[in-house]
Amino acid sequence: MPASSTATAVPTAPRTVGPRPPLGRTRARRRETAADIAMMAPPLILVAGLIIVPIGIAVYLSFTDWNGFTSPPHTIGFRNYTRLIHDPAVKHAAFLTLLITAIGTIACNVLGLGVALLLNRNTRINAILRVLVFYPYVVGAVILGFLWSSILGTNGAVDAALGAHHSLPFLSDPKWAIATVVCVIVWSSFGVNVVLYLAGLQTVPDNVLEAAKIDGASPWQTFWRVKLPMLAPTVTVNVVLVVIGLLRVYELILALTAGGPAGETQSFVYNILTSSFDNTQLGYGAAQSVVLMVFIVVVTIVITAARRRSEQAVAA
Amino acid sequence: MTGRRAGRLLAVLVLVLIMVGPLYLMVTNAFKSQHDILTEPFGWPTSGFSLKYLHAALTSPDFNVVRAYGVTVLFVVAVNVLNLLIVGPASYAIARGTRRYHRAVMLVLLAGLFIPGQTLVIPVIYVLKALGLIGTIPGFLLFETTLTVPTTVFLFVAFVQTVPRELDEAARIDGASRYGTFWRVIFPLMRPVAATAMVLNSAGVWTDFVNPQFILGPQSGVYTVTTGVYAAISRLSTNYTVVYPNILLATAPVIVFYVFMQRRIIGGLTAGAIKG
Known part of the structure; x- marks a missing residue:
């Protein structure tokens, strides 16, 4: 037994034999509570100090003009919030982020489920393909962004291969750049969805698929009437994960376009971090952070609630 | 039935192309000169094959990869x-x-x-x-x-x-x-x-x-790998003899590790997401 246990071992050992005196019982209980508190305190302190309190501080800073240096910051009321409503950069970033999230969520889920169906059978080749679609996850967004920027950027690999007269403005034309950003984001994240949908497909019982086959269902009908409804919880997880991930998209854009051309591909988080650190307007940045935080929490709740109905349909 | 098989094969082929393509460019271009990268980006680096750029990235004063x-x-x-x-x-x-x-x-x-x-x-x-x-x-x-x-x-x-x-x-x-x-x-x-x-x-x-x-x-x-790569190549992002070797160095060990641990990594993520 470890040395630390001897302290408790001595008093508790006799108590298991005879009837416990009430005093000892409360003392044991108190000791139990003390151990509980000692065990729970470290993460509680961390989460309180570096998540809960900062959320409060973000709200506080959002009412100030803090620039990162002056202390204490000056309170300026709702001015940051009225400013961000009218700020064209914020509006553009919000619109772009919503666009990326909407298209990305649909594309990642359609591709994710489609490729999962394609790779569903347990063969060696499918195992290799599964590894292949998932590798972007371990490489990370910054490095993937740089890689794609050297492929699609001006003078990049594709440009060079097409020759000077046929070059395509993947990252230099605003509309093209937005489309490119969306495609690269989907490319780098749909592998996670493939893997999750594959895991979901494993949970569809074979006898159900067998029954559908015996009833003469075509593969198409089996998918829409049997597999997809049974995947409802998996769909929820995938949609929530992609939405939360895309609402905070930043690193990939930073490396791929650096927000360009002319700020056209700056996402919401990009705007928060770059404009508030480059312009040392951390109070203004905090206001945008608060808006994003509230939005993400609301969207998560709404999606989960909306999906509950189709999930219950499975259970019924 | 055969049309179905062909469709499947085509889909797998496209999938492999879009996933392997960037890796191919990353690996081959890390061994080429700027001129070769700009003239034949998709070519195999036989004629101008050089370890010079990889070596330069490894010993760069800007970013110590190791x-x-x-x-x-x-x-x-x-x-x-x-x-x-x-x-x-x-x-x-x-x-x-x-x-x-x-x-x-x-x-x-x-x-x-x-x-x-x-x-x-x-x-x-x-x-x-x-x-x-x-x-x-x-x-x-x-x-x-x-x-x-x-x-x-x-x-x-x-x-x-x-x-x-x-x-x-x-x-x-x-x-x-x-x-x-x-x-x-x-x-x-x-x-x-x-x-x-x-x-x-x-x-x-x-x-x-x-x-x-x-x-x-x-x-x-x-510097971590991500902030180091960012510091090393964001200023020089059109000097491809710096970009590709750095990306290769930042990626290759992770991908090798991932290939060996793939069952655990993919399984871990799946378990985490489904319970979470």
């Missing part, structure tokens, strides 16, 4: 160790607890589940500044560990609840303390869920850019 790898690996290990030490016993206490405060603690710890780390950067800088920890490794590790707490608590509590309480009773009768019970009896059973948590947390720390960039900061002189 050091960045060492730093990042240390960060990953430190966050995982801290995470297990801090979250393990707490999850055990919560899972075994029956009182109202156990539930309350659980809810507080899960609060961070939906709060993206990037939106916390500004106020966390404020807090760490007040504590004198901004721009320091301890400050960075504390915040990075904190970000791992919500998911890990969620996974661990759910797991411990499936472990029969009789084990605790037996350990207690044998004279084990609560910490002893957890570390010697419960924790060894948690290996699968601990592996899941470690996969998620390691990937999170390894690919993180925002926190090492803004909490640690370039002025600390400590």
Whole structure:
């Protein structure tokens, strides 16, 4: 037994034999509570100090003009919030982020489920393909962004291969750049969805698929009437994960376009971090952070609630 | 039926092309001169094959790759160790607890589940500044560990609840303390869920850019692989003899590690997401 246990071992050992005196019982209980508190305190302190309190501080800073240096910051009321409503950069970033999230969520889920169906059978080749679609996850967004920027950027690999007269403005034309950003984001994240949908497909019982086959269902009908409804919880997880991930998209854009051309591909988080650190307007940045935080929490709740109905349909 | 097979084959082919294409360019162009990259970006580097650029990237004064790898690996290990030490016993206490405060603690710890780390950067800088920890490794590790707490608590509590309480009773009768019970009896059973948590947390720390960039900061002189690559190539992003070798160096070891550990990594992520 470890040395630390001897302290408790001595008093508790006799108590298991005879009837416990009430005093000892409360003392044991108190000791139990003390151990509980000692065990729970470290993460509680961390989460309180570096998540809960900062959320409060973000709200506080959002009412100030803090620039990162002056202390204490000056309170300026709702001015940051009225400013961000009218700020064209914020509006553009919000619109772009919503666009990326909407298209990305649909594309990642359609591709994710489609490729999962394609790779569903347990063969060696499918195992290799599964590894292949998932590798972007371990490489990370910054490095993937740089890689794609050297492929699609001006003078990049594709440009060079097409020759000077046929070059395509993947990252230099605003509309093209937005489309490119969306495609690269989907490319780098749909592998996670493939893997999750594959895991979901494993949970569809074979006898159900067998029954559908015996009833003469075509593969198409089996998918829409049997597999997809049974995947409802998996769909929820995938949609929530992609939405939360895309609402905070930043690193990939930073490396791929650096927000360009002319700020056209700056996402919401990009705007928060770059404009508030480059312009040392951390109070203004905090206001945008608060808006994003509230939005993400609301969207998560709404999606989960909306999906509950189709999930219950499975259970019924 | 054959049309169906052909469609399948075509889909797999497209999939392989779009996934392998970037890797092919990354590897081949790391060994070519700027001229060759610009004239034949898709070509195999037979004529102008050179290790010069890779060597230059390895010994670059701007960005010490080997050091960045060492730093990042240390960060990953430190966050995982801290995470297990801090979250393990707490999850055990919560899972075994029956009182109202156990539930309350659980809810507080899960609060961070939906709060993206990037939106916390500004106020966390404020807090760490007040504590004198901004721009320091301890400050960075504390915040990075904190970000791992919500998911890990969620996974661990759910797991411990499936472990029969009789084990605790037996350990207690044998004279084990609560910490002893957890570390010697419960924790060894948690290996699968601990592996899941470690996969998620390691990937999170390894690919993180925002926190090492803004909490640690370039002025600390400590670069991870992501912030190092960013510092090394964002200024020179059209000098491809710098870009490709750096990307290759930042990617190759991770991909090799991933290929060997793929079952664990993919399995870990799946388990984490489905329970989370």
